[in-house]
Amino acid sequence: MALLENLVLVFVAGLITALATGLGALPFFIIDDISDRWNVVLWGVASGIMVSASVFGLIFEGAAAGTLPAVGIGMLAGVVLVVVAHEVIEDYEPDPGAYAEADFKKLLLILGILTVHSFPEGVAVGVSFAELNLPGLQDGISFLGFGVPVVAVFITVAIAIHNVPEGVAISIPLRAMNVSEPKMxxxxxxxxxxxxxxxxxxxxxxxxxxxxxxxxxxxxxGAMIFLVATEFIPEALELGEHVDGGGRLELVSGVALGFAVMVPLAFI
Incomplete structure (x- = not known):
């Protein structure tokens, strides 16, 4: 099989995982207005999703693929990315249109970090296809004339599933900024x-x-966890100022729900 055809198949697999992220925005087509209380819960859910995906997905996979020090170095670089991105966006003079300037900068930061973080997941998909069409492939299936490793199917499906709640995490701040559903x-x-x-x-x-x-x-x-600590949690607590008890119960409940959604998926 020609190299180009192999590359096309791998690209389509990565595209499938990307399109799955859009599914996370679909529930917001039937949700109109969200109270401060529920916004706090949703920010908590987003935080739980991202932290659990980072710990039980990315960090575990990174440790399995190499060493914990290597993962730690990568995490430190991810934190530096968020700090630098924050400084760049703070110095940027936006033309936000319908959005408040602060919200627009938050939107840029969140989307920017989540976009960067998705690249290693794509790398995982590509690596899982390493034995695509190789002679003597043991654990593989036949698909449209391709000899596809079983692990490639597993990784593609697993990352696609993981991307759905990430789509929810992305849609939560967009909903708070009154972004339309198709744009979400x-x-x-x-x-x-x-x-x-x-x-x-x-x-x-x-x-x-x-x-x-x-x-x-x-x-x-590193980028995702630091983003949660510096943006998601403070945003939830700010909204919680208008909720009984400061919204802390709602925030903790949301985080727990986010973990409950993601942790089982990490062990699929």
Missing amino acids: VWWAVFSSLPQPIGAVIAFAFVRYAREFLPYGYGFAA
Whole structure:
């Protein structure tokens, strides 16, 4: 099978995982107005989703692919990314239109970090296809004339499933900024577009991708966790000022729900 056809198949697999992120925005087509109390819960859910995905997905996978120090170095780089991005966006003079300037900057930061973090997941998809159409493939299935490794099917499906709650996490701040539902779907998918790109690059240079994969996973995890700590939680607590008890019960409940959604998926 020609290299180009293999690359196309890997790109389509990565694109499927990206499109799955858009599914997370669909519930907001039937939800109109959200009270401060429920906004606090949803910010908590988003936080729980992202932290649990980082710890039980990215960090665990990074440690399995390499060493914990490598993951730690990647996490530190991810934190630096958020700090630098924050400084760049703070210095940026936006033309927000219908959005308040502060909300527009928050939107840029959240979408930017989530877009960057999706690249290592695409790399994981590409790496899982490493034995695509290789002679003597043991654990594989036949699909449209391709010999596809079973692990590639598993990783593609698993990341697609993980991307659905990430789409919810992305849609929550967009809903708070009164972004339309179709645009929420678009931005959710947009945040995962690096996945098919990362998949193709990793497949083409799979020997090198395996070596750098733990750093990539750590990078994504560090960026996501720091984003939750510096943006999601403070936003929830700010909204909670108008809720009985400061919204802390709602926030904790939301975080717990986010973990309950993501932790089982991490062990699929």
